[in-house]
Amino acid sequence: MLLKLQNHINSNLSFLTEKKLLLAVSGGIDSMVLLHLLKQLHFDISVAHCNFNLRGEESDDDENFVKSLCNDLNIKLFVNHFKTEEYTNSNKQSIQVSARELRYDWFNELLQQENFDYLLTAHHLDDSLETFLINFTRGTGLEGLTGIPQQNDRIVRPLLVFSRLEIENYAKENNIQWREDSSNASDKYLRNKLRHDIVPILKEMNPNFLNSFQQTLENLQQANSMVGDASRIEYDKVVKNIGLQKQINLKELMLLPNYQAYLYQWLKPFGFTAWDDIYDLVDAQSGKQIFSEKYRLLKDREVLILEELSANENDSHQIAENQTEIKHPIPVKISYVTNVTDAGSSETIFVDKDSLKFPLVFRKWRQGDYFYPFGMDGKKKVSKYFKDEKFSLIDKENAWLLCSGEEIVWIVGKRADRRYSVTKTTQTIIKFELM
The missing domain is CATH 3.40.50.620 (HUPs)
Known part of the structure; x- marks a missing residue:
């Protein structure tokens, strides 16, 4: 031995x-x-x-x-x-x-x-x-x-x-x-x-059972290695990393023979066990979701979205009047400027400082929230804006609002509220810019 x-x-x-x-x-x-x-x-x-x-x-x-x-x-x-x-x-x-x-x-x-x-x-x-x-x-x-x-x-x-x-x-x-x-x-x-x-x-x-078993193990290990190789090749064609999400393209997935086997290979590292429910998710209505201990798999139109569950998704964060930078929950640079430039970008807004009530607040959206979209007449429910912009459930939950009191100043990175826009009488301009 x-x-x-x-x-x-x-x-x-x-x-x-x-x-x-x-x-x-x-x-x-x-x-x-x-x-x-x-x-x-x-x-x-x-x-x-x-x-x-x-x-x-x-x-x-x-x-x-x-x-x-x-x-x-x-x-x-x-x-x-x-x-x-x-x-x-x-x-x-x-x-x-x-x-x-x-x-x-x-x-x-x-x-x-x-x-x-x-x-x-x-x-x-x-x-x-x-x-x-x-x-x-x-x-x-x-x-x-x-x-x-x-x-x-x-x-x-x-x-x-x-x-x-x-x-x-x-x-x-x-x-x-x-x-x-x-x-x-x-x-x-x-x-x-x-x-x-x-x-x-x-x-x-079988007196030689262990020897036979050992040979069987070697065969199974080689087969498993081949499965892993095929899984990695198709993964690159079907799955896209978008931010912190993984999105499985259902049209591409359904072109694969035995697509369920590929789903199993791709999702098992994330702790999922309800495989029949996951396979049914492919044909389910948008919005249906399956959970593991730490992850969620969501059906959203033509994709399955995999995302880690956030323990802090309902947090709110205050912004003091003298702050120049925010790192959490999303990185934003705050600066005082003398005029409005590159105002067409959704990642930058210019605000009349005197219209704000400090401290400002970053928070998640709530049912009933509404705002006055820049470039539109009247007000609009945030939920309706999300629907029109085709936000998935995860996109909605990941959206952050910049608020002055209870009023929305900015759906961050998406749309500004016109009530806080710079006018001819504005004396101090604050620029909020995603970093």
């Missing part, structure tokens, strides 16, 4: 050589074997151990076991104690999800603070099989059937080419001690149920 790992690293993970490595060690057989192997191969390693405080004395005994080993081997050790149950309750999620979030957040902190090059974990081929089966039973796309990746950015898993049986045999042959996690014996969790009840049947049916 030592020689096999050395060859695997030389062929596929040579970037680990002479790097500063952090090894996640629970005290279980997998991480203990990886620690032993890396020590034998003279890698520069330190150890990180998580105590999730979920198994009472057993958790503390695991920690003490790892501490003692690292002390004997003269390996630097980092330990963190987590309030896992408290974190789980406050986030209303499973213990497994909480433990994963806590440990990887901490691992990433260590990578940054201690200048480690990579984090190594001891996931192996059986783990990858279990992940495949979990995703398969829950429903997934092609990427969910490609197993555990060998590398995610700075996280590397060098034991994925080894089976659990190989690891167990190596540990016994080399008298490696390890700790047994009592929770692994319980079928309470789906992974354990698959491990104890399903995987043994598959191996009994």
